[in-house]
Amino acid sequence: MSDLTPHARPVTIAVVNAGVSEPSSTRLLADRVSQKTLDTLQASGTTATVRSIDLAPLATDIALGIVSGMPNAKVQSAMERLASADAVIAATPVYKAGISGLFKSFADLIDNDLLIARPVVLAATGGSARHAMVVDEQLRPLFAFLRALPMPTSLYAAPEDWGSTDLGKRIARAAQELSVMLRSGAGRQIADSNWNGYQHQFGGNATRAQRSLDDVDFSTDLMRLATGGSARPQGGDQADAR
Numbered sequence: 001m002s003d004l005t006p007h008a009r010p011v012t013i014a015v016v017n018a019g020v021s022e023p024s025s026t027r028l029l030a031d032r033v034s035q036k037t038l039d040t041l042q043a044s045g046t047t048a049t050v051r052s053i054d055l056a057p058l059a060t061d062i063a064l065g066i067v068s069g070m071p072n073a074k075v076q077s078a079m080e081r082l083a084s085a086d087a088v089i090a091a092t093p094v095y096k097a098g099i100s101g102l103f104k105s106f107a108d109l110i111d112n113d114l115l116i117a118r119p120v121v122l123a124a125t126g127g128s129a130r131h132a133m134v135v136d137e138q139l140r141p142l143f144a145f146l147r148a149l150p151m152p153t154s155l156y157a158a159p160e161d162w163g164s165t166d167l168g169k170r171i172a173r174a175a176q177e178l179s180v181m182l183r184s185g186a187g188r189q190i191a192d193s194n195w196n197g198y199q200h201q202f203g204g205n206a207t208r209a210q211r212s213l214d215d216v217d218f219s220t221d222l223m224r225l226a227t228g229g230s231a232r233p234q235g236g237d238q239a240d241a242r
Contacts, residue, residue: 010047011182013037014085018092018103020056025125027054029157030091033121036175037089046183051085053078055102062105071109079110087119087182088148090139094126099138107142115148117190119181121174123155132156149187151177 015034019026034050041048055062058074065071071079082088092103122139126132135154143150153174161167181187 010049011041011086012049012051012084013087013089013178014051014053014082015089016053016055016082016091016103016106018055018100018106019125020059020093020100020102025157025159025162026091026093026123029123029125029155030089032171033089033091033123033155033175036171037121037178040172040175040179041182044179044183046179048182051081053081055106058106059102062102062109065109066105075109078106079114082110083114085118086188087121087178088115089121089123089178090143091123091125092139094124094131094134097131097134099124099134099142104142107146110146112146115143115146117187118148119178119187120148120150121153121155121178122150123157123174125157127159129156129158129160132158149181151181153177 013034015030017024017027017030019030038048038050058078061072061074065075090103092100095101120143122135122143124131124135124139126134135156140150140154151174153170155167155170155174157167
């Protein structure tokens with residue numbers, strides 16, 4: 001493992017934000033984490049760049065990618081930004097005691113090998129402190145499945161937390177953890193190793209991702225509905241539109 005030298009190579013952080021409101025508390029939390037991480041890295045002599053991946057403008061594209069199994073250029077661009085980042089800050093709103101459906105749908109399109117050993121800060125916002133465990137109960141297992149490296153400190157912000165100094169302390173702690181991981185280079189060394197049968201270049205879904213439009217059967221009922229058409233009548237009767 002490399003030493004934590006103050007002259008580490010520049011790093012890139014991808015911020016995945018599933019907030020949809022304007023203004024968005026989820027975006028605010030993600031911005032606070034990313035800025036604190038940048039400040040922490042800068043203080044140690046490490047240059048860092050943040051790339052934002054806002055999911056709200058991609059909602060339709062993500063849904064189409066789920067239905068067709070073939071992400072379009074906009075989603076592919078987001079995936080490329082994610083793939084080229086050294087670390088990730090993942091922030092989602094909590095709805096009905098669960099992570100955002102938009103965030104989960106985007107995660108469903110992430111190749112299984114894309115985030116191997118990638119350091120990740122997990123963050124969520126919600127309307128009640130009762131949902132604070134959603135981060136560790138749902139986000140942490142998700143990124144564990146993707147073989148990423150979630151930081152020990154997870155973040156959750158309810159409305160009453162924004163005026164609390166404790167939220168700032170937790171953000172600082174998570175930012176420090178991420179900074180240490182980035183400066184050590186441990187995640188990159190694990191991901192770049194060839195032992196243990198690791199696959200890298202989009203190994204899990206490469207075949208599906210490389211398909212062309214010619215390979216998609218648009219005549220099926222599911223694809224007809226997805227592209228704005230109607231399902232074919234069943235048994236000669238008029239289709240029931242719901």
